[in-house]
Amino acid sequence: MELDERNKRVLQAVIDSYIASGIPIGSNVLAKRYDFGVSSATLRNIMAELEEMGYLTHPHTSAGRIPTDWGYRYYIDSLISVQNEAEDIEDHLRQAPPLHSGNLHELMMEASQFLAALSHCAGVVVAPSEPEGKYKHIEFVRLRGRQVLIIFVANTGSVQNKLIELDESIQQHDLNTFSVYLDEELERHTLTEIRQRLIEKMKEEKRLFMRLMEQTYRASQEMQERDVEKVYIGGASQILENPEFANVEKMRSLFKAFEDKYKLLRLLDRSVAAEGIKVFIGSENHYFEMQGCSVVVSSYKAGENIIGTLGVIGPTRMQYKQVIQVVDYTAKLVSRLLSERFQKGIER
Amino acid sequence: MELDERNKRVLQAVIDSYIASGIPIGSNVLAKRYDFGVSSATLRNIMAELEEMGYLTHPHTSAGRIPTDWGYRYYIDSLISVQNEAEDIEDHLRQAPPLHSGNLHELMMEASQFLAALSHCAGVVVAPSEPEGKYKHIEFVRLRGRQVLIIFVANTGSVQNKLIELDESIQQHDLNTFSVYLDEELERHTLTEIRQRLIEKMKEEKRLFMRLMEQTYRASQEMQERDVEKVYIGGASQILENPEFANVEKMRSLFKAFEDKYKLLRLLDRSVAAEGIKVFIGSENHYFEMQGCSVVVSSYKAGENIIGTLGVIGPTRMQYKQVIQVVDYTAKLVSRLLSERFQKGIER
DNA sequence: TATTAGCACTCTATTATCGTGAGTGCTAAT
DNA sequence: ATTAGCACTCACGATAATAGAGTGCTAATA
Numbered sequence: 212m213e214l215d216e217r218n219k220r221v222l223q224a225v226i227d228s229y230i231a232s233g234i235p236i237g238s239n240v241l242a243k244r245y246d247f248g249v250s251s252a253t254l255r256n257i258m259a260e261l262e263e264m265g266y267l268t269h270p271h272t273s274a275g276r277i278p279t280d281w282g283y284r285y286y287i288d289s290l291i292s293v294q295n296e297a298e299d300i301e302d303h304l305r306q307a308p309p310l311h312s313g314n315l316h317e318l319m320m321e322a323s324q325f326l327a328a329l330s331h332c333a334g335v336v337v338a339p340s341e342p343e344g345k346y347k348h349i350e351f352v353r354l355r356g357r358q359v360l361i362i363f364v365a366n367t368g369s370v371q372n373k374l375i376e377l378d379e380s381i382q383q384h385d386l387n388t389f390s391v392y393l394d395e396e397l398e399r400h401t402l403t404e405i406r407q408r409l410i411e412k413m414k415e416e417k418r419l420f421m422r423l424m425e426q427t428y429r430a431s432q433e434m435q436e437r438d439v440e441k442v443y444i445g446g447a448s449q450i451l452e453n454p455e456f457a458n459v460e461k462m463r464s465l466f467k468a469f470e471d472k473y474k475l476l477r478l479l480d481r482s483v484a485a486e487g488i489k490v491f492i493g494s495e496n497h498y499f500e501m502q503g504c505s506v507v508v509s510s511y512k513a514g515e516n517i518i519g520t521l522g523v524i525g526p527t528r529m530q531y532k533q534v535i536q537v538v539d540y541t542a543k544l545v546s547r548l549l550s551e552r553f554q555k556g557i558e559r
Numbered sequence: 560m561e562l563d564e565r566n567k568r569v570l571q572a573v574i575d576s577y578i579a580s581g582i583p584i585g586s587n588v589l590a591k592r593y594d595f596g597v598s599s600a601t602l603r604n605i606m607a608e609l610e611e612m613g614y615l616t617h618p619h620t621s622a623g624r625i626p627t628d629w630g631y632r633y634y635i636d637s638l639i640s641v642q643n644e645a646e647d648i649e650d651h652l653r654q655a656p657p658l659h660s661g662n663l664h665e666l667m668m669e670a671s672q673f674l675a676a677l678s679h680c681a682g683v684v685v686a687p688s689e690p691e692g693k694y695k696h697i698e699f700v701r702l703r704g705r706q707v708l709i710i711f712v713a714n715t716g717s718v719q720n721k722l723i724e725l726d727e728s729i730q731q732h733d734l735n736t737f738s739v740y741l742d743e744e745l746e747r748h749t750l751t752e753i754r755q756r757l758i759e760k761m762k763e764e765k766r767l768f769m770r771l772m773e774q775t776y777r778a779s780q781e782m783q784e785r786d787v788e789k790v791y792i793g794g795a796s797q798i799l800e801n802p803e804f805a806n807v808e809k810m811r812s813l814f815k816a817f818e819d820k821y822k823l824l825r826l827l828d829r830s831v832a833a834e835g836i837k838v839f840i841g842s843e844n845h846y847f848e849m850q851g852c853s854v855v856v857s858s859y860k861a862g863e864n865i866i867g868t869l870g871v872i873g874p875t876r877m878q879y880k881q882v883i884q885v886v887d888y889t890a891k892l893v894s895r896l897l898s899e900r901f902q903k904g905i906e907r
Numbered sequence: 908t909a910t911t912a913g914c915a916c917t918c919t920a921t922t923a924t925c926g927t928g929a930g931t932g933c934t935a936a937t
Numbered sequence: 938a939t940t941a942g943c944a945c946t947c948a949c950g951a952t953a954a955t956a957g958a959g960t961g962c963t964a965a966t967a
Contacts, residue, residue: 235959237958240959249911250910253910269959271917272917272918272960274958314708314722360716364700370710448815456807457807462810466799466814583930588929599940600942604939619948620930620932621930621945911964911965912966916960917958918957918960919959920956921957922954924951925952925953927950928947931947932946933945934944936939936942937939
């Protein structure tokens with residue numbers, strides 16, 4: 212059954228009011244605040260209809276209406292018009308300067324805080340995952356004895372490191388030789404390929420380099436997997452400002468969830484493939500048992516390639532219009548910064 | 560006025576009970592649970608005395624006694640005996656494995672979570688601050704055009720990086736040359752000294768290297784200052800398990816405080832100079848308006864040098880005995896790992 | 908047929924009242 | 938110095954009463 216124009220307007224009015232005030236909306240309030248040209252009795256009928264269709268509900272018999280998750284979904288898909296973004300963009304620009312990004316880590320942190328500040332929700336940023344074979348440089352630093360620190364520098368400017376322990380001591384000089392060799396090869400090949408070629412080339416001899424290669428390879432694999440560190444959460448306490456989290460138990464479980472960054476990652480990464488904004492309302496996000504929470508995410512790019520995700524987690528009753536704009540703006544901002552400052556496509 | 564033996568025992572009993580149960584302790588309960596050989600009436604007198612001396616208080620007329628901050632202070636300084644650490648150490652060992660420390664960042668994170676898990680409070684670790692002139696290696700990676708990524712490797716194995724933009728393009732080859740030069744100099748001098756010598760040596764000529772040196776120097780300064788990233792907080796949600804934070808407003812302010820890492824740093828770093836455990840009870844910590852919170856901190860070392868701080872933030876009513884042992888144990892554990900795996904004193 | 912006024916009914920949230928019990932402080936006896 | 942006894946205090950929980958917002962239904966109206 213389709214909604215006629217008037218019903219749409221009523222639904223929108225109810226959701227708008229509820230988002231703004233947080234209290235269930237009754238027919239009288241609605242009739243008074245908006246000018247529908249009909250009485251509250253008619254509005255009651257309409258609202259009952261909308262409830263039957265699943266867009267609205269009410270907490271108890273004598274309370275006003277609140278949107279269901281389904282109602283929010285319809286609201287976002289059909290009722291939000293993003294016509295007035297111009298005025299908001301100014302708001303953003305005024306607050307934009309903080310994003311200066313001395314290095315990738317900082318940029319991610321700042322972006323998450325930026326999101327939080329502007330959306331009054333928790334800001335979440337998933338750092339770029341380095342596709343295999345995107346290393347620019349691999350460096351070995353001998354710390355002492357057989358301990359070697361391997362440093363991976365990716366095209367995006369991301370730097371990761373791992374400490375390994377070799378079977379036998381090795382000179383810094385030899386490490387440098389190997390590093391130069393690797394860098395040259397990296398121009399044309401992925402780490403996996405290099406490893407393959409090395410295995411073929413030097414069967415038994417040069418055991419030491421072979422070992423080092425193995426360790427390097429394994430370390431790089433570990434880097435890939437250790438995604439957990441890549442989730443930046445900013446301004447989580449923002450979310451507590453919302454009255455719906457006055458319930459202590461809810462808060463607790465929410466913060467527990469924030470600490471489980473792996474799950475967060477799964478949740479956010481679902482949108483990484485596609486471009487544009489995605490909104491997951493309440494029960495729509497399955498990875499995460501967050502009651503009463505919505506997630507607004509977008510992907511960001513470096514050059515033409517989508518490389519990461521960023522967004523916002525907040526109460527289901529959030530200012531979707533604004534939040535969507537903020538997330539969109541931030542994604543574009545981060546994309547621009549990354550594209551400008553790091554990496555130009557595949558070119559080296 | 561000094562406390563006689565019996566009063567001490569009563570004070571200890573009250574605090575022990577209150578820490579264990581969280582509810583104010585009345586004279587009857589005390590007389591029943593402990594065997595003082597006196598009646599509840601006498602205990603009432605004693606408790607009134609202790610209250611007058613400032614060690615105890617009660618929330619309202621007809622409630623039992625609870626410790627004041629002062630009472631806790633006395634409890635910790637004079638009443639806690641750490642005789643039975645043997646039994647607890649076993650507990651720790653069973654849970655110890657998780658600390659494997661692939662790199663410094665991981666070690667810090669794991670340590671903070673370790674602290675949280677064992678103390679049921681929030682675990683906080685301040686990463687080693689690199690004293691000037693402790694760099695092992697400085698690497699330059701040309702990303703594209705005039706963008707260069709500077710990577711600092713410290714003796715502790717800590718790796719930091721910063722992206723800079725030069726006035727003119729520079730070849731990777733030249734960067735390597737400079738890196739080799741710096742590394743050699745770093746064997747004997749601090750960055751500040753090297754800069755000085757460079758300025759004297761090559762007045763006008765070699766402008767490019769001079770510029771690079773300036774940028775490198777400035778970047779290293781910034782690294783020093785950007786301490787904020789160095790605070791690792793683990794298991795903050797642990798703290799919510801405590802009933803005293805059922806109050807939403809309290810929780811909120813606490814989490815806000817956690818996000819202000821700079822203040823946290825100030826608070827924790829007060830203990831960095833001295834060795835051993837420090838306890839700040841409730842109002843005793845001034846940097847931080849955390850009502851009802853206590854902080855237990857210790858410093859950790861690499862070799863002989865104190866290089867960082869770690870500890871726990873929890874409700875004033877915490878299991879001091881256990882927590883102190885946990886913090887002590889963790890500090891030693893981290894010290895051992897750092898001493899073993901990285902840096903051997905000043906030797907290179 | 909769609910809208911509206913009117914009204915009975917429902918349910919929450921607020922406030923008031925009261926009893927209960929743990930605990931204190933004081934006094935007088937030991 | 939210790940203790941028994943007792944009056945007094947005060948938070949806490951349960952219960953009851955009230956107010957008010959809002960609904961759903963019915964019958965009247967345009």
